[in-house]
Amino acid sequence: MTDARGRASDDRVYDVVGIGIGPFNLGLAAMLDNVTEDVDAAFLERDAAFQWHEGMLLDGATLEVPFLADLVTLADPTSEYSYLNYLRETDRLYEFYFYETFQVPRREYNAYLRWVVDRLNTPQFSREVTTVCWDDDANHYVVTAHHTDTGAQFDYRTEHVALGIGSRPQIPKALQGHPEDDVFHTARYRYNRERVLDADSVTVVGSGQSAAEVFQDLLSRQTDHDYRLDWLTRSDGFFPMEYSKLGLQHFTPEYERYVYGLPQAVKDDLIPNQELLYKGIDPGTSAEIYDLLYRRSIGDADPDVGLFAMTEVRDIVALNDAYALDCHQWQSEESFVHESEVVILGTGYERPIPGFLDPLEDAINWDQKDRFEVTADHRLDLDLSGDIFLQNAELHTHGVGVPDLGLGCYRNSKFVNRIVGRTAYPEDRDTVFQDFSVDQFVKHAPNTSHDTGGEPTSTPTQDD
Numbered sequence: 001m002t003d004a005r006g007r008a009s010d011d012r013v014y015d016v017v018g019i020g021i022g023p024f025n026l027g028l029a030a031m032l033d034n035v036t037e038d039v040d041a042a043f044l045e046r047d048a049a050f051q052w053h054e055g056m057l058l059d060g061a062t063l064e065v066p067f068l069a070d071l072v073t074l075a076d077p078t079s080e081y082s083y084l085n086y087l088r089e090t091d092r093l094y095e096f097y098f099y100e101t102f103q104v105p106r107r108e109y110n111a112y113l114r115w116v117v118d119r120l121n122t123p124q125f126s127r128e129v130t131t132v133c134w135d136d137d138a139n140h141y142v143v144t145a146h147h148t149d150t151g152a153q154f155d156y157r158t159e160h161v162a163l164g165i166g167s168r169p170q171i172p173k174a175l176q177g178h179p180e181d182d183v184f185h186t187a188r189y190r191y192n193r194e195r196v197l198d199a200d201s202v203t204v205v206g207s208g209q210s211a212a213e214v215f216q217d218l219l220s221r222q223t224d225h226d227y228r229l230d231w232l233t234r235s236d237g238f239f240p241m242e243y244s245k246l247g248l249q250h251f252t253p254e255y256e257r258y259v260y261g262l263p264q265a266v267k268d269d270l271i272p273n274q275e276l277l278y279k280g281i282d283p284g285t286s287a288e289i290y291d292l293l294y295r296r297s298i299g300d301a302d303p304d305v306g307l308f309a310m311t312e313v314r315d316i317v318a319l320n321d322a323y324a325l326d327c328h329q330w331q332s333e334e335s336f337v338h339e340s341e342v343v344i345l346g347t348g349y350e351r352p353i354p355g356f357l358d359p360l361e362d363a364i365n366w367d368q369k370d371r372f373e374v375t376a377d378h379r380l381d382l383d384l385s386g387d388i389f390l391q392n393a394e395l396h397t398h399g400v401g402v403p404d405l406g407l408g409c410y411r412n413s414k415f416v417n418r419i420v421g422r423t424a425y426p427e428d429r430d431t432v433f434q435d436f437s438v439d440q441f442v443k444h445a446p447n448t449s450h451d452t453g454g455e456p457t458s459t460p461t462q463d464d
């Protein structure tokens with residue numbers, strides 16, 4: 001049916017419409033498909049087909065979480081959409097059994113996600129969402145999307161919305177505006193690699209996992225292509241991200257609940273200072289880079305490589321056949337100019353508030369910094385009867401676990417249970433060997449109580 005403005009529309013009211021198809025909304029689609037209720041859902045993706053961070057699908061790059069953090073297993077290990085069932089159905093179960101590695105190749109995780117997409121009937125591609133409105137008379141949302149090839153418009157009426165648009169590459173303003181073949185974000189690396197290999201000099205900026213993987217890839221190809229390779233970062237050093245077992249317990253429902261309960265001002269101090277929990281370099285990647293440099297330098301050989309930390313790239317100026325990077329070492333407060341023919345920016349990702357929510361601006365509750373107010377169960381706090389489920393847009397309220405693939409099932413369990421109005425998936429509790437809140441510790445430790453009577457319970461000693 002077409003309305004007066006030529007938009008495809010019908011009277012069907014979905015239970016939920018997902019905006020964006022990344023791992024989180026795809027997990028929601030898979031988990032909804034497994035419930036006994038007949039849930040009417042649609043998931044809309046602007047790209048023509050599913051690819052997971054395609055520009056970074058490098059050979060040898062692996063997931064940073066065990067394969068058990070697939071779309072469904074941590075909520076329902078018996079689901080047909082599990083990674084293990086993907087291996088069974090694609091006849092790779094024995095090969096994986098002898099692979100004996102929990103961190104699977106990112107290329108295979110992508111293949112798994114595409115396999116799930118092909119089995120579901122709720123994903124719709126080439127649909128870019130442009131507005132989300134609330135229809136007061138009908139008491140539901142209207143999500144409008146256009147077809148990215150034909151421009152055709154579609155209206156989806158729905159009780160609830162699942163916002164799953166992820167993040168977008170972040171390039172500091174001063175570094176923008178140069179030809180995309182020469183100065184570009186790591187998210188475009190695979191598309192531009194051939195051009196990079198032809199350059200005389202290449203500089204990688206940033207020291208998160210993206211920059212490290214690109215640096216490693218270029219380092220391994222350098223001897224065949226003969227370019228100078230530099231790596232600059234503003235971070236304190238080329239430091240690893242946390243990967244110890246006790247440290248990883250910060251990516252659990254318990255820690256998330258603890259962070260949510262803190263005052264917002266405390267969270268605003270805490271979360272930016274926890275970067276090495278979820279940023280930084282995978283220890284394996286770091287070791288591989290080091291070992292390659294070691295082998296290259298045998299016999300006093302010069303690998304023609306530079307690594308320099310504590311250095312912000314403040315500006316990029318075009319020269320005749322290269323770019324001048326205006327650099328500042330913030331600790332020694334020294335500035336210098338560095339020239340490079342190609343610059344690859346591993347400067348991270350950002351999560352701006354999407355413009356398509358503008359029509360709901362007055363209904364949304366905003367915090368003092370104009371960010372979403374969020375409920376404990378990851379919904380946008382708003383004055384409407386329909387829910388907007390937040391996938392990966394609530395780092396400021398729920399902390400470091402929000403972008404982590406390992407907590408996707410936990411969050412989606414809450415969403416599915418709310419949509420179907422019963423506990424279709426269990427909500428995990430008691431998943432850690434440590435406690436994060438005083439209440440929890442007091443509850444678990446028989447020798448501890450809340451009441452100190454105003455005095456310390458024991459006299460501190462040197463060992464305390």
Ligand SMILES: Cc1cc2nc3c(=O)[nH]c(=O)nc-3n(C[C@H](O)[C@H](O)[C@H](O)COP(=O)(O)OP(=O)(O)OC[C@H]3O[C@@H](n4cnc5c(N)ncnc54)[C@H](O)[C@@H]3O)c2cc1C
Pocket residue numbers: 019020021022023024025044045046047052053056062063064065127128129130164165166167210356391392403404405406
């Ligand atoms: C290279 C890379 C590797 C990572 N590896 C890991 C890892 O191993 N482990 C881990 O825990 N985390 C990892 N992360 C972090 C995080 O888990 C991923 O970014 C993950 O993809 C986030 O999933 P998502 O569903 O939020 O969004 P995304 O995967 O970003 O997907 C969002 C989708 O929404 C679509 N979209 C956006 N706007 C619209 C619109 N208006 N209409 C329709 N569609 C729209 C986009 O096209 C996109 O396909 C990685 C991040 C990167 C960049």
Ligand SMILES: NC(=O)c1ccc[n+]([C@@H]2O[C@H](COP(=O)([O-])OP(=O)(O)OC[C@H]3O[C@@H](n4cnc5c(N)ncnc54)[C@H](OP(=O)(O)O)[C@@H]3O)[C@@H](O)[C@H]2O)c1
Pocket residue numbers: 056061062063064106172186205206207208209210211213232233234235236278279280311312313314346347348349403
């Ligand atoms: N294999 C994988 O699974 C994989 C691969 C890639 C990414 N990821 C994940 O994706 C997320 C994003 O990672 P990312 O590496 O893209 O980004 P990131 O972790 O946010 O790192 C950005 C880096 O760029 C630096 N930087 C920013 N602006 C700069 C400037 N002007 N000059 C110099 N340095 C600058 C930052 O320094 P500061 O520290 O000073 O901010 C930081 O070192 C992370 O959670 C990561 O774990 C995972």
